[in-house]
Amino acid sequence: MPRSKKTLPDPLSTTVSANDDPPVGGAQALPDAKASRARTGTQSIERVVGMLRVVASRGRRGMRIGDVVSVSGLPLSTCFRMLQRLELEGLVERDPVSRKYHLGPLLYELGLLAQPRYRLSELCDPVLSAVAEATQDTAYLSERRGAESICTGRALGDYPIKALALDVGIRRPMGVGAGGLAILSALPAVEADAIIDANAHRYARFGDFDLDLLREGVAQARVNGYAFLDSVATPGSAAVGVAFPPEHPVAALSVAAISARMGTERRAEVAAILQRQVQGLCASMNIGALAPPSRARLG
Numbered sequence: 001m002p003r004s005k006k007t008l009p010d011p012l013s014t015t016v017s018a019n020d021d022p023p024v025g026g027a028q029a030l031p032d033a034k035a036s037r038a039r040t041g042t043q044s045i046e047r048v049v050g051m052l053r054v055v056a057s058r059g060r061r062g063m064r065i066g067d068v069v070s071v072s073g074l075p076l077s078t079c080f081r082m083l084q085r086l087e088l089e090g091l092v093e094r095d096p097v098s099r100k101y102h103l104g105p106l107l108y109e110l111g112l113l114a115q116p117r118y119r120l121s122e123l124c125d126p127v128l129s130a131v132a133e134a135t136q137d138t139a140y141l142s143e144r145r146g147a148e149s150i151c152t153g154r155a156l157g158d159y160p161i162k163a164l165a166l167d168v169g170i171r172r173p174m175g176v177g178a179g180g181l182a183i184l185s186a187l188p189a190v191e192a193d194a195i196i197d198a199n200a201h202r203y204a205r206f207g208d209f210d211l212d213l214l215r216e217g218v219a220q221a222r223v224n225g226y227a228f229l230d231s232v233a234t235p236g237s238a239a240v241g242v243a244f245p246p247e248h249p250v251a252a253l254s255v256a257a258i259s260a261r262m263g264t265e266r267r268a269e270v271a272a273i274l275q276r277q278v279q280g281l282c283a284s285m286n287i288g289a290l291a292p293p294s295r296a297r298l299g
Contacts, residue, residue: 059167062100121152128155137257142179147195149180163237163256173199175214176206178227178241179252185221186243206233226271238262242274
């Protein structure tokens with residue numbers, strides 16, 4: 001027996017049902033109604049995806065409802081209804097003890113199907129291991145996702161004090177972290193500026209990050225050929241990052257260590273190790289060797 005729409009409303013959507021009567025005004029008003037439904041449906045999808053990104057932003061630690069409200073900026077009642085529905089669909093799950101929300105089993109199942117099409121992390125596993133062995137510190141792979149970067153790979157070195165600023169799956173506004181900063185710096189200036197503007201309101205949530213510091217980091221990375229951050233998003237931790245491929249950067253390798261291990265000389269040594277690995281990786285993927293960005297691309 002079909003469910004009654006009045007007794008079980010969908011809390012994620014305010015889209016008008018296709019079975020509803022057309023608006024007053026006859027056939028002339030119908031296209032406007034269809035456009036309105038399309039816009040509302042798109043907004044609902046954007047809101048759901050945004051909520052999943054919020055829950056994912058803490059990695060495997062999960063988020064309580066209060067944290068979700070704080071990060072998303074949505075009212076408590078809205079967040080609760082959305083999370084409740086997402087839990088019913090298997091897109092999130094709530095730990096009964098900690099009361100934290102985590103990404104749900106359906107996302108894992110869908111990810112297994114999608115994984116063969118996105119294999120960069122698999123290709124980079126031996127590279128990350130080689131970087132971690134050579135530097136004895138923590139090596140990361142970051143990939144671009146729109147205006148964000150996401151950690152998709154990590155390898156630990158043997159140095160006893162480790163800088164573990166990221167877990168696999170953590171996403172941040174591009175520029176927060178040496179990997180994201182390296183990608184941002186390797187992009188054409190106009191595109192990089194657009195990303196910075198889009199994320200402007202988000203950077204303040206990460207330690208001492210501000211727009212002036214970020215733009216200075218971008219400019220310095222373009223001069224040096226690698227990105228460097230020290231005690232910005234993660235106090236006491238410094239990192240070096242190199243983006244690839246050079247003409248269309250979509251990812252970056254980076255190394256993070258305690259700040260005391262990243263003096264001027266050593267950061268240059270670490271950058272050289274990363275650049276050599278990137279050259280080999282690009283050659284094996286048949287996408288060209290590492291080359292400094294041209295003046296035209298720097299705008």
